[in-house]
Amino acid sequence: MSTKSRLPHHWPPNLQYLDALTYHSSVPADIRSIINPGLQRSGLGAHASRSSVAIRPIVDPAHPANGQSGLFATKKIPPRTHILYYLGEVHCDDRPESDYDLSLYRTRTGVSVGVDASRMGNEARFINDFRGVKLKPNAVLKDQRIAAGDLCIGIWSGTEVIKKGEEILISYGKGFWKGVKKDATPAEIKKVYFSLARKYHPDTNADKGAQEKFVEIQAAYDILKDEKKRAAYDQHGSAAQQPGFDPNAFNNARNPFGGSSFSFHDFSAAFGAGGRRGQSNSFEELFGSAFGGRGRTRGAGFTENMRGNDIEVNVGISFMEACKGTSRTVNINPVVSCGTCSGSGLKAGAKRSTCGHCGGSGSVTFVVDIPHGSQCGTCAGVGQVRTKKSVRVDIPAGVEDGMGVRVPNAGDAPISGKGQNGDLHVRVDVASSKLFRRQGVNLHHEARIPLHTALLGGRVRVPTLDGEVDVRVPGGTQQGEEMVLKDHGVLPVFGGDKGDLFVSFAVQLPRFVVFNCLCDL
Template identity: 45%
Template sequence: MSLVSPLPLRAIAPARLVTASASSQYRHRRHYSQLSQTPSKRPTAPARRQQQHAPSIRCFHATSPAFAMPDPYQTLGVNKNASAAEIKKAYYGLAKKYHPDTNKDAGAKEKFASAQAAYEVLSDAEKKKAFDSYGAGAFDANGGFNPGAAGAGGPGGNPFGGGFGGFGGFGGGAQGAGGFQDINFEDLFGAFTGGRRGRGGGGRRNPFEEQVMVGDNIEVQTNISFLDAAKGVKKDIHITPLVECGSCTGSGLKQGAKRAECKSCGGTGQRVTSMGGFHMSATCGSCGGSGFAIPRGSSCNTCGGDGAVKERKTISIDIPGGVEDGMRLRVNGEGDAPLTGQAASAGTVHGQKGDLYVLIRVASDSKFKRNGSDILHTATIPLTTAVLGGEIKVPTLDGEVMVKVPTGSGTGDRVTLSGMGMKVLSSGRRGGKGDLKVEFRVSMPKYLSVNQRTILEMLADEMGDTHAKRVINPGKWKEEQQAAGSKGSGNTVRDDHSNEGFLKSAWHNLTGQHKHMKDDDDEPKKGSGSA
């Protein structure tokens, strides 16, 4: 549906006298009476000509009805027996030739407006019938159609008669001022720019361009794993698209049958309605805008006149490596075929299938997280490996590899394995790969055994950590041993024995043996004696 407002009055000035409502006429007469100071008298003919030059209506030019209503058949160059399609073809030819945007000649605007006015009459079945029967007499003196005039329906034929001349008078005035109220400019300018793509019955057809009907697109979803998204995979997609009917080859007709002119729109493909001085043009719902329809009983038995039927099929698609979740792949020409049987006239419309869109859903993976073309793996390492360094196994897209852990690694530290990520789909780095980033997470023990705590407390003493909590407190026991040793003889041999006793006692403390070192030294002797 298109709604086009009239152009400014100065754009086109065809010979039309515009009528106004009773109230507006009264206001004009009153305005004139104030100027002439004769309010009770009706203006004479000379005074009426003077009134034309008043600022309020100086843009309207009175002409004789003969000039106001030229023969529309002569204007378009067709005879009275011409069909609606021939009239439309003639009009489009003149509109294309004399349109002000393409023809800069001085008289082009006037000829374009004349073609518009003629087509307005001949494209309307009621106006055309009235003109064929009564000529210009079926129209009012201003060129507007008057269904209530004598011979054109009789008095009272139009409930909206009166000052507006029954919408036709008002419409005629708008036609005289611009004449664009019932023109579908999208189709008109389409003739200047070449063919356009249509989808179904989308508006009035241009007879000078090749119509291409495109079927609807189909969208399906397929699920793949994370590794399939990384490496690529071939998937089978099952769809049920519309395909061209094999019985009628898309025409929608039985063998030997022909299309007929649409009775609803008279072959124009448009239904025009008037409202408030505007003409609103909508695509004919019966023929879909083609101007032709399939007669009853002539439809194809296979497709019912649609020109297409549903068919189950399987399509194999190659999903490239590197696709992300939510991406869509387009497969050209694997969508629905258009319903050419419903809206197309034979020989002027070509069908083109829509496209198939495949929505990719990638499953999450427990080992990897994705960030563009890079992937992240979180590796858990023990406290000792984090402190001392080491080497761990890390999974990749192609198997496991050994990764070195630097000494003193902490939670959040990362190492990067270049070129071991996802494939890159962008045009700038197509064929390349992202990186695999390994992030360390240090596993901290929540519970410690006596030996583990003893070792850690000794490490805290060794590193001078005075803030760590002590439970076993091996440092205090060491101080006591050193103090006891200092009370001995003091020679070097005794000092060496004292140091050796401390280390051995520390070992016994770590292994849970808290006996005196002298008793521990006597154990082998007792054992050998009993043997």
């Protein structure tokens, strides 16, 4: 255990720092001897782990763990490299309330052994889940025995380099964060506001644009803290904040993008006459996470080159498809250039005129410079329309629930200017299986065997990803005993060796014992 002076930077003062696993009283001696055969305090070499990682507070409202901390690489970490161990309290009691409890081992008789870092641990407890942060994890968990013989959970880089400064992210598995709320409460909004206001306050942030951002944050918070204004914003967008705003007129207006909550012109007028560049974008960007992690995808109404919005869709696939790989055709409605006017927004033969407000200075030239009556009839002068499109998406073998597949440039075209298309992000929801439980690349199956097969031995049919196989059951097989079918697991999605299939035997006891029969055995 570490002394205070050697604690890592940002280590919470109320938590115990560990440099070895500790054992809770709920771990029986026989289980402890499996995890720690030497029954010695192992010690992993104090702070060996600290050299390549650092705990950092997360101050990014778009990050789902904003306001908490994460673990970041302090130098480049090559692929497939051990980074550190996940240390904590080894325990056998149930800790459903802990978000820091990882499974270390399961005995043949079904006792689960966990490593819980909620009260004590090392830097590894700060590693966040990749979901909502990146499309895929950049690190993996591996069970390994350290030199002293203890079974530990190691954290390794994946198949790609982790760059200096990059957050280390793993997959903790489906539903790990199910307690995280989707709708922001006033208190959560206030928290986001204070953290952003602190970040961009002109007294402390000398960056160009910080002051502008600070003002935008104030304006956004002004709406979000007021329930009526927030409801109006949710329904009608920023136009709802304009004096004299008429929701009925707004809803009836022609909107080439469909849906009542979008108005192209609304963006140029957002937050005051004339509008400021990027304001409504920053509104979404700054407070998007308060609404469940993602801002709504709206376009910006400015004549600059900017990337189109990403489109996100979910697809559901079966457990088997996830293990073997599959493809899906997804139907999306991306923004594309209007075919009638080729993106100009003008009726055939019509021309643009200079905006009266800016006198041609060029600094505030919006598409409203199309003279009344000269707008293209299909896109109402916007130059873009939404269209229906089907995109075939290949989902690689080994994909895990919640992972994403990116289709570059299949998202929205930029609303204005000549930027690149956004991407299509496909989030994969994997159904669970009645036959297998998946743990990383390994599969687990419980095979039921009759008592006489357990006693005398025999054969049992066992499902694998490639169909059923016959497995020999040795005589004297005990309840919960396991057999490993090498290479019958899942192919890792980021490359590497196939996992194994662990078959555990569940002995079926007869309800009634006929003694004659028993004698026959």
